[in-house]
Amino acid sequence: MPPMTAGSGPATAITRRGEWWAGARALAPMLLGVAPFGLIYGVLAVNAGMPAWLACAMSAIVFGGASQMILTQLWAAGTPALLIAVTVAMVNLRHALYSATMAPSLAHLPRRWKTLIAYLLTDEAFAAMTRRLVDDDGHQRYRHWFFFGAGFALWASWQVSTLAGVLVGAQVPRDWPLDFFLPLTFIAIIVPGIKRRSHAAAALVATALAVACFGMPHKLGLMVAALGGIAAGMLLLGKERRQPRRASTEPSA
Structure with missing residues (x-):
């Protein structure tokens, strides 16, 4: 059977x-x-x-x-x-x-x-x-x-x-101007994945740096923006992970 x-x-x-x-x-x-x-x-x-x-x-x-x-x-x-x-x-x-x-x-x-x-x-x-x-x-x-x-x-x-x-x-x-579709495509990919403050920080810092460093030669501004966004996201992610630990170790009233 x-x-x-x-x-x-x-x-x-x-x-x-x-x-x-x-x-x-x-x-x-x-x-x-x-x-x-x-x-x-x-x-x-x-x-x-x-x-x-x-x-x-x-x-x-x-x-x-x-x-x-x-x-x-x-x-x-x-x-x-x-x-x-x-x-x-x-x-x-x-x-x-x-x-x-x-x-x-x-x-x-x-x-x-x-x-x-x-x-x-x-x-x-x-x-x-x-x-x-x-x-x-x-x-x-x-x-x-x-x-x-x-x-x-x-x-x-x-x-x-x-x-x-x-x-x-x-x-x-x-x-x-087909290159206009490039940022629109990335926006469509990234925005639905922003679910935490660390995600939002990474996206905002990377965006700001990409605009500020737009004039750098060989598109180096993209690398600067990527590194800056990663750093901002990791810093805030570390704070988010420490907060629950602090809350769990505080004595209850």
């Missing part, structure tokens, strides 16, 4: 294919925001003077929306390659934290699986993957297939939308 679930018929068998599709379905709602983002990147990259093949290669190699947008802006400004690489690395530094969170659940996998999931790990995929980490033991055997499905769904959407943007961008006049 097949295993039974409480109050229902036979339990659905957990398979590699089922987990892969479950991961892809988990990412499906997020693709509504990813596709326009990739489209805008492709258009901006071509209009910044980047060859079409390089714009597509960036999506396959870097595979990071925020860092690719910044890379495009730095490319258009004629920023030295070393500075571009450092800036993109800083923007993508958060993925090290994502990887550290995922590492315990991937420790038993062979290196080829760890490499694949590390490559596919993005903000949206990480959100879906961490939700899957709290599932029951029945999903653990093929859970890496869920991670693969989630990451691949996002990867495929990003590549297709980038290619579409590159093809459209070739037809868009270069004097159109």
